[in-house]
Amino acid sequence: MTRVVLLGSSPGPDTAPTGLRLAALPGNPTVAERLRNQVLTMDPTPATIGSGDVAAALRALAEVAESATEPLFIIPENSVIHDELIYQINKTKRGALVLVAKEPRPVAEEEGEETEDDQLNGYVPIAEAEPEIGMNEVEGLPVRSRIGKTRVISVGTATHLVTRPNAVLLGPMYISARNAPMLAETCRELAAMASAFGDDDDLVQIITFGLVRKGVSVGIRGRRDLFYRRVTSQEQANEAAVEMSGFDEDRARLNNAVKGADGFFTTYFVSTYSRFIARWAARRGLTPNQVTLISIALGVAAAACFATGQRPWMIAGGLLIYFAFVFDCVDGQVARYARKFGVLGAWLDATFDRFKEYVVFAGLAVGWVVAGNGGDDIWIFALAALGLQSVRHLLDFSFGISNRRKPPAKLPTLALDARDDRDLRQALERRKVEQSSGVKRMLKMWSKAGKYRAVHWARKMIVFPIGERFAAIAITAALFDARITFLTLVIWGSVAAVYTLTGRLMRSLA
Amino acid sequence: MITQPQAAATPTPDPDEERRRIQTARLLAYRDDGPLVHVLSGRLGKGLPPVPATLAALLAVIAVTVTGLVQPGFTMLLPSLIVLLLVLPTAPRDHLGRFDWLTPPLLRAAEFLAMIAVGLAAGAPKWLLFVLVYVVGYHTYDTVYRTRQSIWPPAWVFYAGLGWELRLLIIGAGAAFGLVTPVLAVLTAYLFVLFAVESVTSWVRLDKASAQAAADAEQDLEQSPEDALEQAAGEAEKA
Numbered sequence: 001m002t003r004v005v006l007l008g009s010s011p012g013p014d015t016a017p018t019g020l021r022l023a024a025l026p027g028n029p030t031v032a033e034r035l036r037n038q039v040l041t042m043d044p045t046p047a048t049i050g051s052g053d054v055a056a057a058l059r060a061l062a063e064v065a066e067s068a069t070e071p072l073f074i075i076p077e078n079s080v081i082h083d084e085l086i087y088q089i090n091k092t093k094r095g096a097l098v099l100v101a102k103e104p105r106p107v108a109e110e111e112g113e114e115t116e117d118d119q120l121n122g123y124v125p126i127a128e129a130e131p132e133i134g135m136n137e138v139e140g141l142p143v144r145s146r147i148g149k150t151r152v153i154s155v156g157t158a159t160h161l162v163t164r165p166n167a168v169l170l171g172p173m174y175i176s177a178r179n180a181p182m183l184a185e186t187c188r189e190l191a192a193m194a195s196a197f198g199d200d201d202d203l204v205q206i207i208t209f210g211l212v213r214k215g216v217s218v219g220i221r222g223r224r225d226l227f228y229r230r231v232t233s234q235e236q237a238n239e240a241a242v243e244m245s246g247f248d249e250d251r252a253r254l255n256n257a258v259k260g261a262d263g264f265f266t267t268y269f270v271s272t273y274s275r276f277i278a279r280w281a282a283r284r285g286l287t288p289n290q291v292t293l294i295s296i297a298l299g300v301a302a303a304a305c306f307a308t309g310q311r312p313w314m315i316a317g318g319l320l321i322y323f324a325f326v327f328d329c330v331d332g333q334v335a336r337y338a339r340k341f342g343v344l345g346a347w348l349d350a351t352f353d354r355f356k357e358y359v360v361f362a363g364l365a366v367g368w369v370v371a372g373n374g375g376d377d378i379w380i381f382a383l384a385a386l387g388l389q390s391v392r393h394l395l396d397f398s399f400g401i402s403n404r405r406k407p408p409a410k411l412p413t414l415a416l417d418a419r420d421d422r423d424l425r426q427a428l429e430r431r432k433v434e435q436s437s438g439v440k441r442m443l444k445m446w447s448k449a450g451k452y453r454a455v456h457w458a459r460k461m462i463v464f465p466i467g468e469r470f471a472a473i474a475i476t477a478a479l480f481d482a483r484i485t486f487l488t489l490v491i492w493g494s495v496a497a498v499y500t501l502t503g504r505l506m507r508s509l510a
Numbered sequence: 511m512i513t514q515p516q517a518a519a520t521p522t523p524d525p526d527e528e529r530r531r532i533q534t535a536r537l538l539a540y541r542d543d544g545p546l547v548h549v550l551s552g553r554l555g556k557g558l559p560p561v562p563a564t565l566a567a568l569l570a571v572i573a574v575t576v577t578g579l580v581q582p583g584f585t586m587l588l589p590s591l592i593v594l595l596l597v598l599p600t601a602p603r604d605h606l607g608r609f610d611w612l613t614p615p616l617l618r619a620a621e622f623l624a625m626i627a628v629g630l631a632a633g634a635p636k637w638l639l640f641v642l643v644y645v646v647g648y649h650t651y652d653t654v655y656r657t658r659q660s661i662w663p664p665a666w667v668f669y670a671g672l673g674w675e676l677r678l679l680i681i682g683a684g685a686a687f688g689l690v691t692p693v694l695a696v697l698t699a700y701l702f703v704l705f706a707v708e709s710v711t712s713w714v715r716l717d718k719a720s721a722q723a724a725a726d727a728e729q730d731l732e733q734s735p736e737d738a739l740e741q742a743a744g745e746a747e748k749a
Contacts, residue, residue: 177727178525343659343721344713350655351648358644365637379636383643387622390647394615397654398540402611405533407526508608 002090003068004043005061006035006077007171007203008051020234022080024241031237032077038086042073049203055194057203062187065180072175072183074204078230079171080240084253085226087339089174094219097174098152098208099228100167103136103143131161131420140230141168142200145208146421152218153428154421155209158198161420167220169205170228179216186210189416196417213424215413225252254279257336259329264457266467270329277326278333288335288345291327292352298324299356303363306477309371317363318478324356325470353466354393358386360473364482373481381486388493389469395497399504439510446503464496536657537605540614542650544673547601557602561609564616567596571620575627583686586632589624590682594675618650621674628681632690642698646677649705659725661716667708671701 020031029037039046047064049057065072073090075081089097134144134156144156147167155169156162175183190210197206211218227244231237254275262271281291298320305317331349335341361382368378412427436444450456461468472492476485543551551557570592574580580588597617605613622643629639649671656663672680677697684693 341722343661343716343718343725346659347655347713351651354648354651358647362637362640365640376636379640380630383626383636383640386640386643386647387619387626390643390650391615391619391622394540394618394650394654395612398537398611398614401533401537401540402608405530405606407530505609508611 002042002071002073003064004039004046005064005072005074006032006039006046006048007057007074008049008077020078020231020237022237022241024238024245031080031231035075035077035079035081038081038083039073039075042086042090048077053194054197054201054203054206055191058187058191058194058206061203061207062184062191065175065184065187068180069177071177072173072180074173074175074207076171076204076230078232079228080231080237080244081172081228082226082244082247082249082252084249084256085223085228086172088226088256089172089221092174092219092221094174094217095176095179096211096216097219097221098204099170099172100145100147100152100220100222101138101170102147102167102222103138103165105166126164129164131156131163131422132165133158133161134165136165138168139170140232141170141202141205143168144201144205145169147220150219152208152212152220154424155205155212156421157196157201157206157209159196159419160209163421163425169202169208170223171202171204171230172228173204173207179211182214182216183207183211186214193416210416213414213416213418215411217408217411225255254337257333259332259336263460263463263465263467265471266329266465269471270326270467274326274329275333275337278330278337281330282334282338286334288331288338288340289342289348291331291334292345292348295324295327295331296352296356298327299352300359303359306360306363306482307366307370309367309369309373314367314481315478317360318474321356321360321470321477322474325467328353328356328466357389357466357469357473361385361486364473364477364485368482373483378482378486381483381490385486385489385493388490388497392493392497392500395501395504402508439506443503443506443510462496462499464492468492534605536654537611537614539653539657539662539668540650541617542614542653542668542671542674543601544671544676545669546675546679547598547673548669550598551601554599554602558596558599559607560597560600560603560605560613561607561616563596563600564613564620567593568616568620568623570596571624571627575623575631580627580631582632582688586628586685586690587682589627590678593620593624593678598675614650617674618647621646621678624678625681628685629690629694632685632688634685634690634694638691638694638698642694642701645698645701645705649701652705652709659721661721661725663708663712667704670704677701 021028022031022034025034036046047060049060049064051057061074071090073086075086085099089099134142136143143165144162145152145167146154146162146165152169154162156165187207187210190206208218225247226249227240227247229236229240229243231240257278258271258275302317302320302324305313305320308314328349331345335345365376365378365382368374369376412424412431414421414424414427418424450459469489472488473485476488571589574588574592579585597620600613603610625642625646626639629642630636649667653663680693680697681690684690684697
């Protein structure tokens with residue numbers, strides 16, 4: 001469960017959202033009624049922070065955070081937002097997350113191409129930029145936040161200067177249970193210095209200002225394909241309702257169910273359409289575990305086909321193993337789309353992925369012997385493929401553990417009363433320099449090279465992920481024979497093992 | 511021996527410390543040490559550094575296999591004894607070193623290789639070896655996939671599964687006495703039934719709702735992927 005905190009309109013034009021009606025929506029609800037209904041399943045009795053006095057609001061928020069044992073979801077009461085966006089924000093694995101919108105950049109006139117964020121921006125490089133009080137506005141909020149690629153770098157207020165502000169914090173905010181005590185402490189300190197904030201400073205912006213200066217890593221995400229807006233007048237509420245109806249929320253939910261960062265084969269030959277099978281399955285009421293069972297049945301059928309050792313059946317086996325993999329992707333998508341997660345489902349999926357792959361090895365080896373291609377030495381190939389893949393998996397799992405053992409890197413902090421963020425930026429710069437020595441520098445260059453598509457996909461393919469493995473089995477078994485399949489698996493797998501091991505040894509050294 | 515990490519004595523353990531403790535317990539569980547290691551590890555003193563010793567064991571098994579030293583008779587015990595002699599003394603170590611994550615994969619590689627080398631040299635049915643490697647591999651995968659969700663297999667499974675050391679000894683001894691096929695068959699069948707029955711009964715008995723809640727709570731202890739990536743690479747790929 002999550003503790004939901006509704007913020008009364010914070011400093012700025014105050015219109016009680018109770019009076020604003022969303023006439024375009026069924027039931028003609030007020031903005032506040034709709035939001036309360038949306039968060040009902042998360043928290044039947046959300047905490048409400050009154051509008052008006054900033055210090056009082058901050059103290060009230062501190063009290064809620066102090067008593068919270070679950071994660072916090074903070075959202076202004078006058079928000080018009082998609083259910084799916086609330087869900088996605090609360091699904092984050094980060095310790096803190098805010099919804100942001102970037103300020104549209106003034107177009108540099110002489111150069112047509114977009115420049116990198118931290119480089120020339122049309123004017124001075126950021127390293128020489130002077131901290132300022134942001135006075136631009138985006139969606140009624142002052143642009144006083146500097147965001148990087150993944151997190152909020154620095155936030156200012158009416159009396160705190162920020163270097164090159166580039167975004168606004170729209171309102172919704174997630175704080176993990178672990179960070180709740182820090183939020184409480186920060187809010188108390190902020191309440192004590194409330195006179196430093198201006199009338200146009202937003203409450204979420206003030207909280208984030210405090211958290212960032214205290215060294216909390218506050219992640220960011222944009223609205224992407226979903227709708228969010230704060231409304232302060234009936235006119236805006238009408239506009240928002242119309243605009244929101246132009247979004248396909250179900251499609252956004254479906255797209256979000258597809259896991260990103262997959263391999264090349266999965267991305268281009270499975271994920272392009274697997275989501276529609278997932279939606280179809282979810283609407284038919286199939287559970288993720290039932291889809292897993294379909295996938296297992298297809299895998300076993302493929303192994304049985306391969307075990308005949310005859311060409312037509314080998315081709316059928318290749319097709320079946322491909323669809324076994326498609327349904328393997330679909331089960332996770334159904335789980336995410338239908339929001340049906342379970343410990344058993346996760347275990348079944350992972351365990352039977354391995355089973356499907358290895359039972360196909362056995363089927364191929366049996367087929368080779370049955371077809372009279374010679375003795376049972378093919379089993380040695382099968383053993384090599386099985387042993388190599390098992391050990392390669394264990395390398396991944398064990399390295400994952402060593403990564404999780406490392407304490408998280410501490411971010412630099414800055415006193416709440418420091419007038420500008422120069423010290424913070426310098427500390428970040430120093431950290432960057434320290435981290436870019438020797439091996440770390442090489443690793444960083446290597447990860448930066450991923451921005452080129454060819455490098456990105458080549459790196460994904462060389463590690464021989466599951467999609468590539470199933471595709472390799474399907475194609476080589478259908479066109480050639482079991483020996484070629486095992487040789488492909490062993491050679492590609494060995495290259496992958498050497499490649500990943502090199503990278504990981506270097507990361508362990510760094 | 512591998513058991514669910516007990517709740518620390520202090521009421522509010524440091525989250526970083528807590529995470530390190532749990533993750534190290536998982537790493538040790540991946541080694542799949544059995545009863546013999548458990549009995550001996552207290553009496554081995556300081557022990558050997560795990561990665562060099564396990565790597566040496568793997569290379570030595572490769573060497574005796576390639577040079578054809580494993581012949582019918584008591585040399586069949588050679589690969590098993592090499593692995594035992596070199597890897598047993600690594601058990602008392604805490605596995606906190608920066609390269610110690612290599613130990614479980616190296617150990618599993620040495621175990622599989624020794625099994626296959628002995629089995630092939632003794633003329634065991636190759637398909638039976640395939641099934642045995644899968645069954646042992648299944649146990650490791652199972653440990654990984656359960657602990658990933660903060661569900662720990664009961665400690666007795668690791669004992670009853672005999673651990674890498676007893677499995678290797680049994681196969682080596684069976685081959686030395688010319689009984690490799692029946693020994694492999696019985697061992698494979700026993701482990702298959704053990705792991706299969708234990709998995710099914712555990713999942714049937716588990717209170718899945720509270721397990722899910724516990725797994726979610728533990729998520730909070732883990733670093734987010736973005737944070738981890740940011741740390742490893744200096745910056746994450748996208749927001």
